[in-house]
Amino acid sequence: MFDSILVAVGSSFERAPWGWGLLALLVGGYFKLKPVLVELANKRERDLLEERAEEMASMRERMERLEEKLAAAMTRLAIAEEETRSVRHDLASTDQLFGNFLDRVRAKPNDAAAIASVVADEWRRAKDRAERERVRLAELRSAALAKQVSAP
Secondary structure, three states: OHHHHHHHHHHHHHHOOHHHHHHHHHHHHHHHHHHHHHHHHHHHHHHHHHHHHHHHHHHHHHHHHHHHHHHHHHHHHHHHHHHHHHHHHHHHHHHHHHHHHHHHHHHOHHHHHHHHHHHHHHHHHHHHHHHHHHHHHHHHHHHHHHHHHHOO
8 A cells, every 4th residue: 555655646646747846846845944833832931931920920929928818817717716715705704793693682681782892802803814815815906906907
């Protein structure tokens, strides 16, 4: 079969001698255009690499912004959890204080006024502790907000 193809091509060049000229033009054109095609391929590859590098840089910047947002959200969550814990503690303290007051009054109903003054003192101390805790949490919140605002 390969022989028949060679015979057909060879005979066509015998019948039309311009076929050799066409073949020479095609082969010469290939060798003439090959450097241009290689340069085009290299340029396209460089462009693709530059595009990928730019995309990677923008992705890194986006990841950094998202990480900063995540850190800020986690800080807000930690502060909110701390506030919740403080409120629960205040509620438990108030509940315990009220329970103690009722138990003391039930045990000695005649001394209710003295018991009330002792419990009132304890209540004021508990309120002072709660207020100090609220101030501390407000400072934490403002520091976190200042840090978030100062970050570019």
